[in-house]
Amino acid sequence: MKYMMLIYSDESIWTESERAKCMAESVDLCHQLNGEGKYLSASPLHYVETATSVRVRDGKALVTDGPFAETREQLGGYYLVDAANLDEAIDIASRIPGARMGTVEIRPIFELDNLPVVKK
Amino acid sequence: MQKQIEDIYRHESRRVFATLVRLLRDFDLAEDALQEAFTAAMQQWPRDGLPHNPRAWLVSAARFKAIDRLRREARLDSLEDLEQEPAAPPEKEQEAIADDQLRLIFTCCHPALAPELQIALTLREICGLTTEAIASAFLITPTTMAQRLVRGKAKIRNAGIPYEVPGQKHLGERLKAVLTVIYLVFNEGHHASSGASLDRPDLAQEAIRLARLLLELLPHAEVRGLLALMLLHHARRATRISPEGDLLLLEEQDRALWDHSMIREGQSLLESALITRQFGAFSVQAAIAAVHAEAPTADATDWPQIVALYDVLLRLAPSPIVELNRAVAVAMRDGPQTGLELVDSLLGRGDLRQYHLAHAAKADLHRRLRQYPEAHGAYKEALHLAQQQVEIRFLQKRLDEIKAKLSRH
The missing domain is CATH 1.10.1740 (Rna Polymerase Sigma Factor; Chain: A)
Structure with a gap:
């Protein structure tokens, strides 16, 4: 099964060196997961202040600054993994460095079979 | 046929x-x-x-x-x-079936499911109770319970909750979750006893049956401890409520009416749990229940032993409710004034301010110290927070007694 892991945390509590360390550890983790055949994709995101929200109403795109909802924790990055079941996904989530500062939300991927395949 | x-x-x-x-x-x-x-x-x-x-x-x-x-x-x-x-080959069949049941228990009690879903799924899929029976036990409509079960099964399927007994690394923690579900079912049955009717299943009985099944499948010390705890409480069921439907405290109960063979079974299970030195919080709670069960009269209760067991319990599973119970035991050992100081400092910390039994304990200690105005205030607070009919009646009776004393002074 494929699982999306969304990493939420309070951006303001991270120091620069903590962020750098988290990214380095995350890169290591991705290589480990790749070796285990479980890695599909992963990336950190820029700060939430870079976010842009778009809503289409009556056929018109409304563009606003910032995220749609104000919450204490912001989405800071994601992993897409292939795991046998939820327990394996939980084990992977527990290894994500961001889990130590924030929350990892595990969401099973709803698989559609008629999606295009990316051309390399 | x-x-x-x-x-x-x-x-x-x-x-x-x-x-x-x-x-x-x-x-x-x-x-x-x-x-x-x-x-x-x-x-x-x-x-x-x-x-x-x-x-x-x-x-x-x-x-x-x-x-x-x-x-x-x-x-x-x-x-x-x-x-x-x-x-499965025929000679392995017995074993395979036991494994299947154990797997199903761990699936239904997976921590990724909300506790009310875990309880609903366990009662439906493992105990085989009907949706209507579970709904009536929890005093909700069958439709709500059916929706809960549908939500639970959908989560198991869509989130990929495995149908497996967890590996050694997670077994202890996950077993604790299973035992907690069983104990929640038991408590629901224990407290609901006054409202029990023919078409409401006996949840306490169901929880005991579940623990027996689990013990057969997984003879772990804490499973013994939980079963012992439930048996030791269940042995007193006939004496908890008076014929008039009033709550009877431990010291008011007729000990001759306790189910002594059930107590003996609880004691021997408890001993076999304690001997392993792998026991946890349920076994310690069972040990406390056993001290009560062994006392020939309420006055002869070994309170120093009970306080010592609460100290162990606090180390294993710290919680303000355990601290409150310990404070009540200290009051029995050292007198109401010492107990009251502990209860007051607990209430002062705020965790238990919404918990009716904390105010009831405070009220009782003031009552025993003949501080009636303070007892009056605390009983009123407890009444205001209490939800269950039997408890409300009990607190009201106590409040009336205090009012009578105050009017005489």
Whole structure:
């Protein structure tokens, strides 16, 4: 099964060196997961202040600054993994460095079979 | 024959179901296939005689019913999986069935499911209670309970909650979750006893049955401890409520009416748990219940021992409620004034301010110190927060007694 892991945390509590360390550890983790055949994709995101929200109403795109909802924790990055079941996904989530500062939300991927395949 | 088939249904249906969940990997498909297999048994067994191994017959019949259905619904992926799944060899069958039940318990009590879903699924899928029966036990509508079960099964399926006994690394923690579900079921039954009626299942009894099953499957010290705890409490069930329906405190209960053979079973289970030195919080709570059960009279209770056990419990599972219980035990050991100081400092910390029994304990200690105005205020607070009818009646009675004393002064 494929699982999306969304990493939420309070951006303001991270120091620069903590962020750098988290990214380095995350890169290591991705290589480990790749070796285990479980890695599909992963990336950190820029700060939430870079976010842009778009809503289409009556056929018109409304563009606003910032995220749609104000919450204490912001989405800071994601992993897409292939795991046998939820327990394996939980084990992977527990290894994500961001889990130590924030929350990892595990969401099973709803698989559609008629999606295009990316051309390399 | 009819009667025999009913007996087999009662004893075997949940076991067959657990095996079917493993084979079919789908709760609803397993449930339907199980019902169809029993319908077939009702037709065939009276004609052809009871099969040599009814359980294996049912598993095999249900499996064919499921294959038929998957074929009809053209669910080819599931069909392929099912046809590749090897049946357990006969000599391993007993073991396989036990494993299947254990797997199902861990699936239903998975921490990724909300506690109310864990309880609903456990009672439905493992105990085999009907949706209506579970709903009436929890005083909610069958529709709400049915929705809860649907939500639970959907989460198991869509989130990929495994049908497995957790590995050694997670077993301890996950077992704790299973035991907690069983204890929640027990407490629900224990507290609801006054409202029990014929069509409401006895949840306390159901929890004890579940713990016995779990102990058979997984003879772990804490499983013994939990079963001991429940038996030691359940042994007092007949004396907890007066014939008038009022709550009776431990010191008011007629100890001759306690179920002493149940107490003995609890004690021996507890000993076998403690001897392993692998026990946890449930075993310690059972040890506390055992000290109460062993006291010939309320006055003869070994309070120093109870305080010591609460100290152990606080180390294993710290919580403000355990601290409150410890404070009450200290009051019995050292006198109400010492206990009151502990209760006041606990309430001062704020955690228990909304907990009616903390105010009830404070009220009782003031009452014993003859500080009636303070007792009056605390009983009123407790009454304001209490939810259960028996407890409300008890607190009201105490409040009335205090009012009478105050008016005389």
